[in-house]
Amino acid sequence: MASASTARRFKVGIDVGGTFTDFFVREAARAPVIHKVLSTPADPSTGVLAGLRELAGALEKPLDLATFLADTEVIVHGTTVTTNATLTRRGAKTGLITTAGVRDALEMRRGIREERYNNRYTNVAPVVPRYLRVGVKGRLDRHGQTVEPLKLDDVREAIALFKKEDVRAVAICFMNAFANPAHEAEAAALVRKELPGAFLTTSTDLLPAIRFYDRVSTTALNAYVGPILDHYLAQLQKRLREAGFAGALLIMQSNGGVMTPEVARKSPALTLLSGPAGGPIAGLAAAKPHGKECCIVVDMGGTSFEAALVEKTPVVIKEGEIDRLRCALPMLGIHTIGAGGGSIGWIDQGGLLRMGPHSAGATPGPACYGQGGELPTTTDANLVLGYLSPDFFSGGRIKLAAKAAREAIAAKIAKPLGMSVEQAAAGMYRVACTNMAQGVRAVTIERGSDPREFPLVVAGGAGPLHSCVICNDLDIALQIVPRESSVLCASGMLMGDLRHDFVRTFVDRLPDPRWGKLNALIAEMIGSGDRTLGSENIAPGKRRHAVTLDCRYLKQYHEVSFAVPLAAIEKRDAKAILRLFHDEHNRLFGYALEQEGTPVEIVNVRVQSIGVTDKHEALGQKFAGADAAAARKGGRSAYVFENEKFATIPVFDGHRLQHGNRIAGPALVETVTTTAFISASYDAVIDKFGSLLMYRKGREDLVRNALEPAS
C-alpha cells in the first residue's frame, strides 16, 4: 500500500469525447504526456481503463496499470454520458410533480419555433411525457406566502402513478418556490418515503431562482440524467479502485470548475455541457506567458467548432441549452457551430457553395479515409490543397487517399461550378473558414468585445490549418497553438478549481434593499459552500467565496450580472454597488440610465464557492536559438490563399522544434496529432512551453519573450 505521506507523482485529465478519449498526464518536473484512444460509447469506463493501461505502458519508464494508478494523486474526468443520454433521449423514466395548471410549460418551451419558415421543423420531445407530468393543488404567491396549502393527497396520487409506471426519477417544481421552499420540501419528504429508490430533485435544491420555465426545465433534466450518471460513476469508481487507484476522482462541470463524484451525483445536470468546458482555462494558460489575460479559444473537431472568450476568467453565462431544452445553471459561454473536418460541402439550389452543418462523422468519414465516404469534406479539401500529408495523417496511422478526395470534390463541387478541383477545394476551405470566423464573432463582437484585442488560442487537430484565414478575416495579429492543442480540454481539467454555484432570488430595490435579509441569504449560501468544500477536503484557507448580483433598471426584462465585493454588501454601500452596475451596463450595452435616475432593482443574488486545488507548474524548455533548420523535414506544394496560388513550401517536424526556433510563413508544421499552416502573412516562433506562436509579419513585439532566452 502506498504511503499516505508520500506525494503521488501523477495527475491525469481524461476527456471522453464522441470519437476519442483524450488523456493528459502531468508529472512534476517532466513534460506532460498526451494520449488518445478510441471511445467505447456502450460503457465509456472500459475505454477509460484501457486507455490508462496503454498510457502507463507508454510512459518514458513504462509502468503497469496498478503501479501507475497507485502513484496517481488525482484524476479529473470529463464525461458526456449525461449529454448523450439527453441527446438520444435515453435518460431515466422520469415523473414531474408541479403546480396544477402549468404542467405543460416543460413541453411548450414558451411557444418558440426556432425556424420561422420551416413547417417540417417539429418541437423537441420533452424529457417527461405529459402523462407523467402531474399538477397538484397548493399555491404560493410572488412573495412566497401560502395562498392555498399543498394538497398532499394529490402528491400521493402522483406517487401511486409513478409506482405503477415504474418511474425511476422524480422532479418537483412549484410556482414561486424560489421565494419559499416549504411546499417542495413537503412533497419531497413524501416522495422519499414512498419511493425510496427513485432519484429525486426539487427545484429549490437545484436552482432557487425566479423564471418558472428555466427552473422546471433544469429540474426535469437533472432528474432525467440522475440515475444514468449515478450508475456510470459507480461503475467507474469501482473499476478504478479495483485497478489500484486510491487518489481523488474529480468530475468536470459545465462552469469550468470540478467537483467530487458525490456532488455530481446530486446535481448531474452540472455535467450536461461540460464536454468542452476544460478548453477555455487551458487556452488562457497558454496565453498568459505572453502577457495576455484575455484570449479567444477555438477548438475544431470532426463535426463541430467551438469558440469561447476568456477575459481574465472564462466568460460564464447564466443559462444554456441542450438540444433546444433550457438548462439554467451557470456554464461557460462556449459557442458551437457545425463546422469540422468532417463537414460536407454541397451546392444549394441557387448554385451557392455551402459547407456543413452535416458531417461525414467518423464513419464513413471524409472521402479520403477510403471507408466508403463519397461526399467531399473539409478534410478532403485540406488534402487536395496540400495542407495534409497523405502519409502522415495521425502520424501515419491513417493513410489518406488523395484520389478519392479529388473524385469526390470533382463530382460534387468542381463540375457543378465549372471549375478545377483545386479551385473547388480552395473554395470549400474558404467557406469553411468564413463559417468558423462567424463562430468567433458570436462570442466576441455579438457580446460587445472586439476580437482584434485578443490572441486566438487554437486547438483541435485541424484548427491550426484554418486559423490564419480566420485571423485575416477578423484582423487578429497573434495565434497560439499550445503543445497539447489536440487534447486541450483534458489538459484544462487539471487547471480547474472546485467550483460550486448558489443562487437565491431576492427582489428588492437599491439603494435601500432589506440589507439584513440580503446578508442572511449570502451567509446561508456561503455556509452551504463551506460545507460542500469541507466534504471535498478543501482546507478553510483554500476556500474563496465570490458574490454576484443580477440587477436591472426597473421594467427591463434582462438582468446584468456583476461581481460585488462582499464588504460592500456588509457595509451596506449602495453607492459602490450602483456604480458597479451602471458601469457594467454601460460596458455591455453602450449606455447607462444613471443620469435619468431610473431605479435599479436586484433580482438574484449568487455565490460561487471556490476550492483552490494544487496545480503543477508547467515545465519550461531551454532556449535553443532561432534556427529551425534541424526540424525541417522537407517541402511540398500547398495552396497559399493570400495570392491564390500553389507554391512549394517548407514542412517542419513539430516534435523537433525547440524554444526560440523561428519559421517564416508560408510553411507547414506537422506533429502526430496536429498540422499547422503558417500562411504568407504570418511568421512563427516556438515559446518556452512548446507553443507555436503565429504572429502577423512584422509584429515581433507580440512574441518578444519567445524570441530570446528567459532572463
Place this chain on the structure above:
Amino acid sequence: MSANRKQKAVDPILMSVFARTFRSITDEMSASVVKTTRSPILCEAKDFVTGLYDAHGNMLEQTENLPILAFSLGPVCKYIVKYFGDDIHDGDVIFHNDVFSYGNQNNDVAVYKPIFHDGALAAWAAVKGHQADIGGAVPGGYNPNAKEVWQEALRIPPVKVYDNGKLRRDVWDLIFANIRFDIVQHDLKAQIGACTIGDRRVRALLQKYGRGAFETHKTALFDATEKMMQAEIARIPNGTYSGEGTVYFDGHHQGSKFTIRVTITVDDARVKFDYSRTDAQTDGFVNGTYTSSASATLLTFLQFINPDIPHNEGMVRPIDIVIPEGTILNARYPKATTFGNHLCPPNADAIIRALAPVIPDRVTAGWNNLLCSLTTGVDPGTNEKYVDIGFMGLKGGSGAMRGVDGYDHIGMIDASGGVLDQDYEMFELQTPHRLIQHEYICDSGGAGTWRGGLGVETRFTIGSDATQLVTFGDGDFEPAFGLFGGHDSMLNSIELNYPDGTKMVPRNKDLILGVPKGTLYRQVAGGGGGYGDPRQRDRSKVAEEVRNGVISPQAARDIYGFDGEGT
C-alpha cells in the same frame, strides 16, 4: 479591358462569402436590438426586423424576427432614395413610419442609415421595430374607434434626424413631443445603434473587396436566388387558382364581415397574387396597407417552399402582388390601418385554400388566428402602473401538413413561433395577476392523419381594480380549417367572470374599462386544422396521445376510429 473583366468575373466562392457575411451582419444587428431595448415588445417578443439594402434599396439580407414587418423595409428604402435624391450624405439617419408611403403599421418605426464607400452611396442599414407608443388617441396605438390615421398615430414620412452626422435636435424634439413614453426615445436610439453596427461591417466589407466586386457579386447573388425561387415556383403546376378568407368585425359594426379574395396565377417560373376582387376598405381601423398585406402574402408563400432560400431582392423578383387601393388590404388615404398586420391570418387562409388542391403535399391546413388582449392598471402591491400583453394566451396551434403534425402553441402565422410566452413567474412579478392555468387543450388540435397543433387555455385572476382591457384579433367566428378530410379546430374566445357572478364576453376588437380586482380572465386559443382522414392516423400515435390526454378517449373512438386501449 482587364479592369472590366475583373469587375465582370463572378467568383462563386466570393458570392458565398458575401451571402454568409450579409446574414451575419443582420443577425448581429438583431442581437444588438434585443440587448439594448427596454420595451418588452422589442426585447422579449422580438417584434422587429433588421436588414441591409443596396444603394437603390434592393434587399441584400434580412433577419426577420417577426416576418410581418419584413417586406416593407425594401419598398420604403426605395422611396427614401427617390425622395432625397442627391441629398443623402454620410452620417444621415432617417426615420419613417408613414403607412401612406409604403410603411406597414404606424407603430412600426424604421430607422435607415446610408452606407458610404469612396464618397458614394453604396448601401443601407435599416431596423424597423414596433414602438411602445406612437402618439395618437390611445396609448400603445390600438384604437378600435379610429377612423383616420390622425386618431391613431403621429405620421413620420421620411425625415432626417441626423444630417451629415449632426443630430437635428429640433426635429428630434418635435417627434418625441408627440409620443407618450420616454422609452421610445431610448429604443429608437438602440435601433440607430444597430444600424451603426451594420454600417461599420458593410464598410469593412467594401474596403476589403472593393465596390466593383460587391456590385458584381450582389447582382450574381440576386440572380442565383431568383433562380432558386423560379425553381420553387416551377414546381407548382401552371394555372389560375382562387381562394378566400374572411375578416370578422371592423370594430364598429356588429356582425360585419369582409372577404379577402386572391387569384393566384402560376406561369412557369412566375407567380402572381391578385387581390382585385377583395372587399372594399372598412370604416374603422381594420384595414391593411399595401406593404403589410404584401408581407403577409410573401411570408405565407415562404412557408410552403424550401426554407433555405436566401432573403434578398432575387427572392421577390419572380413574384407579382396586385392589391388595388381602396380594398381592405390597401386602404386609401387617410383611412385608419393599425389592425392591418393582423389581416395576415385570413389572407393566409385565402392563399392556402387556393393552393391546397394544386400542391397538397406542401401546404398546411389552417392556422389558429390571433386573438390578443392587453391589460393595464395599477398594481396595488407596488402602487405602480403595469402593462401586460397577453402573449401566452394568444398562441394557438399551426395547421398540419402531409407527413407532419401542426406545431403546438406556436401562435399566429405572421410570427410563426417568433413571439414567446411571458415567463409565468415574471408575469406574476410584473403584474398583480395570478395565473391559474396555462395548458394544452384536449382535442384542440384539428383531427387528421396529421393532427393540427394544440391550442391552449389560459386563466388568471385580475389583481387590480379599474383594470383596462383591450382586445384585438379574430378567430372567434371561424376556426382554423382542416384539409383533405382533416377536421377544423375550435374557436378563440375571451371571457371575463366578474366577482359579482356576471359574465362578460368582449368583442374581438374592444376596449373594456373598470374591470374589478378578483375577476377571472379566461381565454381559449384554438388549435390548427388537421390534414387527412383521422382514421388513417398512426395508431400508436393515437394511443400515445390518449395516454397523454391531448386526445380524449371519446374523440379517439368517434373521430379517429381507435378502439385500442393504449399500449
